[in-house]
Amino acid sequence: xxxxxxxxxxxxxxxxxxxxxxxxxxxxxxxxxxxxxxxxxxxxxxxxxxxxxxxxxxxxxxxxxxxxxxxxxxxxxxxxxxxxxxxxxxxxxxxxxxxxxxxxxxxxxxxxxxxxxxxxxxxxxxxxxxxxxxxxxxxxxxxxxxxxxxxxxxxxxxxxxxxxxxxxxxxxxxxxxxxxxxxxxxxxxxxxxxxxxxxxxxxxxxxxxxxxxxxxxxxxxxxxxxxxxxxxxxxxxxxxxxxxxxxxxxxxxxxxxxxxxxxxxxxxxxxxxxxxxxxxxxxxxxxxxxxxxxxxxxxxxxxxxxxxxxxxxxxxxxxxxxxxxxx
Amino acid sequence: xxxxxxxxxxxxxxxxxxxxxxxxxxxxxxxxxxxxxxxxxxxxxxxxxxxxxxxxxxxxxxxxxxxxxxxxxxxxxxxxxxxxxxxxxxxxxxxxxxxxxxxxxxxxxxxxxxxxxxxxxxxxxxxxxxxxxxxxxxxxxxxxxxxxxxxxxxxxxxxxxxxxxxxxxxxxxxxxxxxxxxxxxxxxxxxxxxxxxxxxxxxxxxxxxxxxxxxxxxxxxxxxxxxxxxxxxxxxxxxxxxxxxxxxxxxxxxxxxxxxxxxxxxxxxxxxxxxxxxxxxxxxxxxxxxxxxxxxxxxxxxxxxxxxxxxxxxxxxxxxxxxxxxxxxxxxxxxxxxxxxxxxxxxxxxxxxxxxxxxxxxxxx
Numbered sequence: 001x002x003x004x005x006x007x008x009x010x011x012x013x014x015x016x017x018x019x020x021x022x023x024x025x026x027x028x029x030x031x032x033x034x035x036x037x038x039x040x041x042x043x044x045x046x047x048x049x050x051x052x053x054x055x056x057x058x059x060x061x062x063x064x065x066x067x068x069x070x071x072x073x074x075x076x077x078x079x080x081x082x083x084x085x086x087x088x089x090x091x092x093x094x095x096x097x098x099x100x101x102x103x104x105x106x107x108x109x110x111x112x113x114x115x116x117x118x119x120x121x122x123x124x125x126x127x128x129x130x131x132x133x134x135x136x137x138x139x140x141x142x143x144x145x146x147x148x149x150x151x152x153x154x155x156x157x158x159x160x161x162x163x164x165x166x167x168x169x170x171x172x173x174x175x176x177x178x179x180x181x182x183x184x185x186x187x188x189x190x191x192x193x194x195x196x197x198x199x200x201x202x203x204x205x206x207x208x209x210x211x212x213x214x215x216x217x218x219x220x221x222x223x224x225x226x227x228x229x230x231x232x233x234x235x236x237x238x239x240x241x242x243x244x245x246x247x248x249x250x251x252x253x254x255x256x257x258x259x260x261x262x263x264x265x266x267x268x269x270x271x272x273x274x275x276x277x278x279x280x281x282x283x284x285x286x287x288x289x290x291x292x293x294x295x296x297x298x299x300x301x302x303x304x305x306x307x308x309x310x311x312x313x314x315x316x317x318x319x320x321x322x323x324x325x326x327x
Numbered sequence: 328x329x330x331x332x333x334x335x336x337x338x339x340x341x342x343x344x345x346x347x348x349x350x351x352x353x354x355x356x357x358x359x360x361x362x363x364x365x366x367x368x369x370x371x372x373x374x375x376x377x378x379x380x381x382x383x384x385x386x387x388x389x390x391x392x393x394x395x396x397x398x399x400x401x402x403x404x405x406x407x408x409x410x411x412x413x414x415x416x417x418x419x420x421x422x423x424x425x426x427x428x429x430x431x432x433x434x435x436x437x438x439x440x441x442x443x444x445x446x447x448x449x450x451x452x453x454x455x456x457x458x459x460x461x462x463x464x465x466x467x468x469x470x471x472x473x474x475x476x477x478x479x480x481x482x483x484x485x486x487x488x489x490x491x492x493x494x495x496x497x498x499x500x501x502x503x504x505x506x507x508x509x510x511x512x513x514x515x516x517x518x519x520x521x522x523x524x525x526x527x528x529x530x531x532x533x534x535x536x537x538x539x540x541x542x543x544x545x546x547x548x549x550x551x552x553x554x555x556x557x558x559x560x561x562x563x564x565x566x567x568x569x570x571x572x573x574x575x576x577x578x579x580x581x582x583x584x585x586x587x588x589x590x591x592x593x594x595x596x597x598x599x600x601x602x603x604x605x606x607x608x609x610x611x612x613x614x615x616x617x618x619x620x621x622x623x624x625x626x627x628x629x630x631x632x633x634x635x636x637x638x639x640x641x642x643x644x645x646x647x648x649x650x651x652x653x654x655x656x657x658x659x660x661x662x663x664x665x666x667x668x669x670x671x672x673x674x675x676x677x678x679x680x681x682x683x684x685x686x687x688x689x690x691x692x
Binding site: 034036040086089090093094095096097099100101103104105106107108109110111112114115118119122243246249250253285286287288290291294295297298301302304305314318319 | 422482484490492502655658662663665667
């Protein structure tokens, strides 16, 4: 029972950064922009959040947990958003190829994160690390509630970012299906020419969705850097975010562009990544688990051929640029 | 009506440009690199270093000694090879983001021979066999997404991306499982026997000659053959290709097999010529960077030589500024990213022009 409980908790903790990355990318892709720079933006968000909290801690005598959380989240969001803005400017205004721009953003963002992480480390004389107050702020569960036996541990002992990710997911799901702006956004992603013809500002929608989506993805990077589930919280580890961004892109497909399904898919992939630490599964080598998410994603891509339900398909204009003059 | 339309015409609008002369286009691209280096220089300056001496350090650490030059070439060769692999697929507008995986699969195939059959064959035969097998496996790995794209139109960008991680994950399994070096504490694939290592020519493994030959072959294949013509037509318009009687599915699958095969050959030279072992980082991101290289070169193989050499200089040079200035080597990724993004942006000024609102009514094109 204890093993099961620990396993579930570990799976949720492993799933959260993926969920941030995935719902950010869902918002982006709903506008028709396929931003393959998720990993780059996560790196940018991660390093900026760490820098924000680290310098805040250095600037004040007694760092406050709530203030450090706000600073970390805001810095991560803005920096990742800046990455997404570069992407938007290049693909929407300057009409560059989306795939290529996204990959260039990944190169830039990965370098940006490692570079500044190491610069901060050099300045701190070795490596950069935040103090116990801030570490705890990014790790601790809800006071009082978390002490309820079993239920407390299962539902209330996660750090605030887990709840933030869930809240953002629900807001996004509501936004995309129930609000006029959300429906307009989906129209832009499905058929920008038609959306343009009925008076929707295609450029504005694409910019906003991509930038805000990028910011949300960046929070996933903040989570990986600040949370100590993987052993190192509030420390810059070289290339620590490698691979998460691509997993997030995979989850978007796996979840067929639905935020709520992304929760389940992140959980599945999160649990696959931690299962070897809790259970021995015969016949399957632990290294093989790591491939499962990608195989599942390929399977979903293939199954889409047979399942022509409109809601499960990618936005029709995904990856295609829209130029009014070339309509 | 007319007057209202004129009133609403924006101050600036964007129009497609007639072909810009190659000289001017080259000038625009060159200036974009300068802009990127200036931004990078400002960054270096902000960190308290002298940009000129840092850039000097990059050049010195990558080009000015024979050892450095060889190390730079070892980076440029696979990058160029991967960019060449991507070119035919991209000409066809098949967004092959899977070179990383195709390289890895090629490397896996040659590693199998290097580990288990190195003594069985005379050296030249061994290298020819591994070369062919790597090409075939890389090609087959590229064929999978092509098959699904050709038959059912699945999204090839996402499909090829996922296949990368399946290939890399499989290497992780081999490393810790069946191919693990039993004599080591850390799980890794053993170093290859000397007989399984590619011979050097002028201090760099023979792969560089193969890649330079591939530059010429790719150029001829894409511009002077029937296949190349078919690829271009499919890339321009699938319907046109179909109406003119081309077998589009066959062309897509054939081209992706070739694309994957070339990437597989890059895997062959990385495993047998550079690393002398197999690891999950054998492809080392070359497959991704190559996409940008190929794109910025407008899929012209000769321009790819220049761009991949330039990026190799940055990467090798940044390692040496880490030792000499204490600037993290990740600076190379930042600079590379900046240059790529600036060059991507500059394409706009080559393809489009601004049209300013005219004072007089009418007279619009």
